Amino acid sequence: xxxxxxxxxxxxxxxxxxxxxxxxxxxxxxxxxxxxxxxxxxxxxxxxxxxxxxxxxxxxxxxxxxxxxxxxxxxxxxxxxxxxxxxxxxxxxxxxxxxxxxxxxxxxxxxxxxxxxxxxxxxxxxxxxxxxxxxxxxxxxxxxxxxxxxxxxxxxxxxxxxxxxxxxxxxxxxxxxxxxxxxxxxxxxxxxxxxxxxxxxxxxxxxxxxxxxxxxxxxxxxxxxxxxxxxxxxxxxxxxxxxxxxxxxxxxxxxxxxxxxxxxxxxxxxxxxxxxxxxxxxxxxxxxxxxxxxxxxxxxxxxxxxxxxxxxxxxxxxxxxxxxxxxxxxxxxxxxxxxxxxxxxxxxxxxxxxxxxxxxxxxxxxxxxxxxxxxxxxxxxxxxxxxxxxxxxxxxxxxxxxxxxxxxxxxxxxxxxxxxxxxxxxxxxxxxxxxxxxxxxxxxxxxxxxxxxxxxxxxxxxxxxxxxxxxxxxxxxxxxxxxxxxxxxxxxxxxxxxxxxxxxxxxxxxxxxxxxxxxxxxxxxxxxxxxxxxxxxxxxxxxxxxxxxxxxxxxxxxxxxxxxxxxxxxxxxxxxxxxxxxxxxxxxxxxxxxxxxxxxxxxxxxxxxxxxxxxxxxxxxxxxx
Numbered sequence: 339x340x341x342x343x344x345x346x347x348x349x350x351x352x353x354x355x356x357x358x359x360x361x362x363x364x365x366x367x368x369x370x371x372x373x374x375x376x377x378x379x380x381x382x383x384x385x386x387x388x389x390x391x392x393x394x395x396x397x398x399x400x401x402x403x404x405x406x407x408x409x410x411x412x413x414x415x416x417x418x419x420x421x422x423x424x425x426x427x428x429x430x431x432x433x434x435x436x437x438x439x440x441x442x443x444x445x446x447x448x449x450x451x452x453x454x455x456x457x458x459x460x461x462x463x464x465x466x467x468x469x470x471x472x473x474x475x476x477x478x479x480x481x482x483x484x485x486x487x488x489x490x491x492x493x494x495x496x497x498x499x500x501x502x503x504x505x506x507x508x509x510x511x512x513x514x515x516x517x518x519x520x521x522x523x524x525x526x527x528x529x530x531x532x533x534x535x536x537x538x539x540x541x542x543x544x545x546x547x548x549x550x551x552x553x554x555x556x557x558x559x560x561x562x563x564x565x566x567x568x569x570x571x572x573x574x575x576x577x578x579x580x581x582x583x584x585x586x587x588x589x590x591x592x593x594x595x596x597x598x599x600x601x602x603x604x605x606x607x608x609x610x611x612x613x614x615x616x617x618x619x620x621x622x623x624x625x626x627x628x629x630x631x632x633x634x635x636x637x638x639x640x641x642x643x644x645x646x647x648x649x650x651x652x653x654x655x656x657x658x659x660x661x662x663x664x665x666x667x668x669x670x671x672x673x674x675x676x677x678x679x680x681x682x683x684x685x686x687x688x689x690x691x692x693x694x695x696x697x698x699x700x701x702x703x704x705x706x707x708x709x710x711x712x713x714x715x716x717x718x719x720x721x722x723x724x725x726x727x728x729x730x731x732x733x734x735x736x737x738x739x740x741x742x743x744x745x746x747x748x749x750x751x752x753x754x755x756x757x758x759x760x761x762x763x764x765x766x767x768x769x770x771x772x773x774x775x776x777x778x779x780x781x782x783x784x785x786x787x788x789x790x791x792x793x794x795x796x797x798x799x800x801x802x803x804x805x806x807x808x809x810x811x812x813x814x815x816x817x818x819x820x821x822x823x824x825x826x827x828x829x830x831x832x833x834x835x836x837x838x839x840x841x842x843x844x845x846x847x848x849x850x851x852x853x854x855x856x857x858x859x860x861x862x863x864x865x866x867x868x869x870x871x872x873x874x875x876x877x878x879x880x881x882x883x884x885x886x887x888x889x890x891x892x893x894x895x896x897x898x899x900x901x902x903x904x905x906x907x908x909x910x911x912x913x914x915x916x917x918x919x920x921x922x923x924x925x926x927x928x929x930x931x932x933x934x935x936x937x938x939x940x941x942x943x944x945x946x947x948x949x950x951x952x953x954x955x956x957x958x959x960x961x962x963x
Contacts, residue, residue, distance in 0.1 A: 452478055452494075460500050472502035479510060488514045505531035509541045516544060524548035536943065537568050543576060546583075555587045556935075560942065563935045567946045588927035592920050595927075596690075603659060603689055604918045605885040606652040607852055612688060613647065615752075616711065616745055617777050621645075622677065639665035640678050652885070659685035676706030683715060690918045692719050703735075710736040710743045721753055722919075729753055744773035748780050755783070760791045778808045782817045789821055797821060812841035816854045823857065828865035832858055852879035856892050863896060872896055887916040891926075898933065903940070907933045 453471040460468060479494035495511035498504070512527035528545035531538055546561035562580040571577055603609060625641040643661030646654045662682040665671065671678050683698035696719050702712040713736035720728040733750045736743070751766030767784040770777065785800035801818040808814050819834030838854035859875035862868040873896055879889040894909035910930035917923040940947040 453497075455497055455501055457500055463501075468501040472498045472504065472507070475501065476504075476507055476510070479507075483510070483514060488517055503530075503534070505535040505538050505541065508534075509538065509544065512541070512544050512548075516548070519551070521548040521551045525552070536945075539565050539568055539573075539576075542568075543579075546579065550583065550586075555583055555590070556931075559583045559587065559931060559935045560938050563932075563939055564943055564946060567939065567943075567949055570949075584928045584931055585924065587931050588924040591927050591931075592914075592923040595914065595923055596920060601689055601691075603652075603655055603685065604916065605883050605887060606650070606655060607883050607886045607888070608918070609652075609655045609688055610650050610851065611853075613684075615749070615779060616714075617774065622674065625674065634668060636665045636668040636671040636678070637674060639668060640671065640674055640681070643681060652883075655685070659689075673706075676702045676709050676712065679705070680709060680712045680715065683712075687715070687719060688918070690920075692722055692919070695719055696723075708739045710740045710746055713739065714745060714749045717753065718749065721756065726753070726757065742773060744770040744777065744780070747773065748777070748783070751780075751783065751787075755787060755790075760787050763787045764791070775807075778804065778811050778814055781808070782814060786817065786821070789824075794825075810841070812838040812845065812851065812854070815841070816851075816857060819854070819857060819861075823861050823864070826864075828861055831861050832865075835861065852883050852886050852889060855879040855882075856886075856889055859892060859896070863899075869896060869900055885916055887913055887918075887922075890916060894929070894933075903933055903937050907937065 453474060455463070455471055455475075463471070475494050475498035479491045479498060482488075482491035482494055492511055492514045495507050495514070498507045499511070508527040508531035512524045512531070515521075515523040515527065525545055525548045528541040528548070531541040532545070535541070542561045542565040546558045546565065549555070549558035549561065559580070562576055562583060565576045566573065566580055569576060621641070621644060625637060625644070639661045643658040643665065646658040646661060648654070658681075662678060662685060665678050666675075666682055679698045679702040683695040683702065686698065687695035696716065699712050699716040699719065702709060703716065706712070713732045717729040717732035717736070720726070720732060730753070733746060733753070736746045740746070747766040748770040751763045751770065754760070754763035754766060764784060764787045767780050767787060770780040771784065774780075781800065781804040785797045785804065788794075788800060789797035798821070801814070801821065804814045805818060815834045815838040819831045819838065822828075822831035822834060835854045835858040838851075839858070842851050842854065855875045856879055859872040859879075862875070863872040873893065876889050876893045876896065879886060880893070883889065890909050890913045894906045894913060897903075897906035897909065907930060910926060910933050914923055914926035914930055917926045
């Protein structure tokens with residue numbers, strides 16, 4: 339890449355490296371100037387040993403070097419000093435009288451002549467002359483740019499290009515067009531620069547910004563990604579721009595996905611994990627199957643929905659959601675209307691519509707203030723919507739309605755856990771256990787919380803007790819395995835995952851919880867880099883639950899780790915389709931776009947592909963997990 343004179347962009351101030359200063363410049367003046375510049379964000383260069391400081395406001399300061407020693411003075415008589423003083427005063431008067439003529443004299447001094455050249459005459463010049471003319475015209479263009487005379491700078495850079503096409507000249511002219519917001523011209527000139535030097539970072543960044551202004555976000559992403567790879571992701575401005583563009587693209591695409599999406603529940607695994615966070619309840623009295631209910635009555639449909647939930651399958655959950663909707667449409671629910679609203683809100687929330695769910699829960703607590711579960715679910719919604727104070731208030735209301743309901747303390751502990759308040763979470767998990775020791779998830783979460791607090795021994799003891807007391811529950815082995823995996827105790831972790839898988843098969847042969855399979859896949863990848871078996875396990879999980887977003891995301895990451903970028907992209911796109919909320923969709927699309935851009939970089943800049951793979955670029959460029 340050609341060297342470029344200090345030409346600051348509109349968003350960047352340039353401070354010259356001290357190594358580029360003339361040897362005559364003393365260290366003391368440079369120390370003084372550089373300190374001032376660093377505090378005032380100014381541009382510095384030197385002229386004949388004098389530091390010239392141009393601030394961002396356009397103010398110019400001239401700082402002479404006062405550190406040079408002066409010759410020692412000889413002692414003079416009083417008469418001699420009086421004569422010198424008088425002569426100095428007369429000289430001062432003479433200078434004052436003539437000072438008004440100085441600007442006129444300077445104005446008469448001829449300006450440096452610039453070569454006149456155009457496309458018709460340039461062919462008559464020798465190569466050496468064209469090179470010399472180009473340098474002079476570029477220098478004049480830099481001066482015009484510094485004076486903010488952008489049309490003149492554009493003209494001068496254009497003439498320099500006629501003499502000697504150079505990527506720097508095109509990039510500098512693009513900087514002028516950038517100030518004028520002429521984005522099409524910026525793209526045109528930076529593209530010409532990049533045609534001559536494909537790794538010209540400044541031109542890549544300028545073109546990327548222009549593409550962004552033109553709404554061509556994919557093109558901007560490609561340029562910023564290439565720029566980051568060339569700089570080994572060391573340029574914070576480019577990295578931030580890349581993240582900004584990824585988010586902008588993801589947000590735009592997520593809105594389109596949400597608008598086109600029909601009402602749909604997430605995977606059976608996701609729904610089951612949410613529903614089992616509440617203790618199972620018997621069918622309420624009054625909803626027993628009798629001929630009096632009538633097949634299409636609200637009560638009959640509510641009962642049918644509750645029974646479908648108990649199947650714990652995707653089809654069962656879809657039927658339950660439909661039944662709760664129809665039950666409220668049918669009416670005739672009487673005392674069960676609050677429960678029906680609660681259940682419809684549950685599936686509305688699981689479908690990603692938090693606001694709609696909140697409306698139903700508000701009605702539910704109005705109709706039946708003693709239904710603690712409605713307060714609990716509303717608290718979770720408030721937390722997801724960013725209102726933790728409202729969530730805390732709802733838990734207090736739930737306690738007032740039924741202070742002995744263990745679900746209240748379990749879910750309030752979840753709130754504390756999410757907020758990182760682990761000591762408070764541990765207290766509430768223990769309170770939930772004290773009220774009902776039969777709920778395995780209170781024990782599991784207590785152990786996980788102890789682990790998060792750094793009490794590893796206490797956490798392991800809690801899990802050992804849980805295995806002893808709940809030896810027939812597969813979840814306890816799965817989560818115990820997760821803690822062992824975090825401690826890199828791979829052998830024992832895999833044993834626990836295998837145990838959980840076998841128990842799931844025995845208890846639910848028609849559709850098991852696939853999390854142990856995915857956890858085992860991760861363990862094999864971390865322990866032995868066994869990509870083949872890890873992929874097989876994820877594929878098996880997807881056969882059991884085709885819409886499990888965790889399995890899809892894990893497959894995408896495994897493929898990306900192996901450099902199978904095009905295959906990984908398909909899974910990231912699938913993850914976006916399966917994501918439940920807008921935030922989850924944005925995250926999935928960010929990965930998909932980062933992966934897609936990596937593919938484009940490999941195709942457009944093959945020389946960067948090896949560099950990208952060597953540095954593990956997607957880990958640096960992609961959004962945080």
